[in-house]
Amino acid sequence: MADYRTVNRANWDERAPAHAASPDYEVERFATDPTFLSAVVRFDRPRLGDLTGLRGVHLQCHIGTDTVSLARLGARMTGLDFSGASLAQAREVARRADADVDFVEADVYDAAEVLDAGGFDLVYTGIGALCWLPGIARWAEVVGRLLRPGGRLFVREGHPVLWAVDESRADRALALEYPYFERPEPTVWDEGGTYVSTDHVFTQNVTHEWNHGLGEIVTAVLGAGMRVTGLVEHDSIPWNGLPGQLTRGDDQEWRLVDRPERLPMSYTLQAVREAR
Incomplete structure (x- = not known):
């Protein structure tokens, strides 16, 4: 089997320009409105609190819209991603937004080697990041090494129950088809398209992904030496993750049309690194 990083990087490299050009990422708004924030960051604005002067790193930052948003809230941000094509778009987003953000190309597991270990007040991870990693404990160890004592981890992510649901069922039943718990072997997908609106036809369509149960993440x-300070499960996600079953609300989040209380769709996790 090909190395998962090589396969997944090819997928992201091809999609990055299409994502930046898609109206769903609203890149133009960052250029024209100096107060504009990404929908993901806006959703968690009350939980993020005051970021003024904090030194932050956004792991798996993709094209950097959340990274720039955190910088606009006052943090001194660095974005890290393993896709050079994604970072090329991220640097352009930051340039057009007039945001002072550093971007570093590296695998997330190498972050503590290429960045200032123990020097960050905030480690941020956004929607759709953890599913690309084969081991959640190794990821948490990296986060712990990046944070200074008292520094904070902030995660908004798709819920592992959602990742286990079969979205293709014609009867629209909420059936758990895919692994909930982490396992050594990946779930291998071969799918065209992407999660944003685009007419682009892609050729790099294979991905290797892993789920991680909420208990495994905590x-x-x-x-890794952190104390959990908050865990909130949400009935919504910021993309149409179950086509034909969701409706978009005024907050730009998608929820089940039928009894949204049935399914946890995403969660926000916060933790603080203890003094060692």
């Missing part, structure tokens, strides 16, 4: 964070 346990990994605790094991």
Whole structure:
């Protein structure tokens, strides 16, 4: 089997320009409105609190719209991603937004080697990041190494129950078809298209992905020397993750049309690194 990083990087490299050009990422708004924030960051604005002067790193930052948004809230941000094509778009987004953000190309597992270990007040991870990683405990260890004592981890992510649901069922039943718990072997997908509106036809369509149960994530964070300070499960996600079953609200989040209380769609996790 090909190395998962090589396969997944090819997928992201091809999609990055299409994502930046898609209206769903609203890149033009960053250029024309100096107060504009990404929908993901806006959703968690009350939980993020005051970021003024904090030194932050956004792991797996993709094209940097969340990274720039955090910088606009006052943090001194660095974005890290393993896709050079994604970072090329991120640097252009930051330039057009007049945001002072550094971007570093590296695998997330190497972040503590290429960045200032122990020097960050905030480690941020956004929607759709953790599913690309084969081991959540290794990721949490990296986060713990990046944070200074008292520094904060902030995660907004798709819920592992959502990742386990079969979105293709014609009867629209909420069936758990795919792994909920982390396992050594990936789920291998071969799918065209992407999660934003675009007419582009892609050729790099294979991905290797892993799910991580919520208990596994919390346990990994605790094991890496952090104390969980908040865990909120949400009935919504910022993209149409179950086509034909969701409706978009005034907050730009998507929820089940039928009894949204049935399914946790995403969560926000916060933790603080303890003094060692």
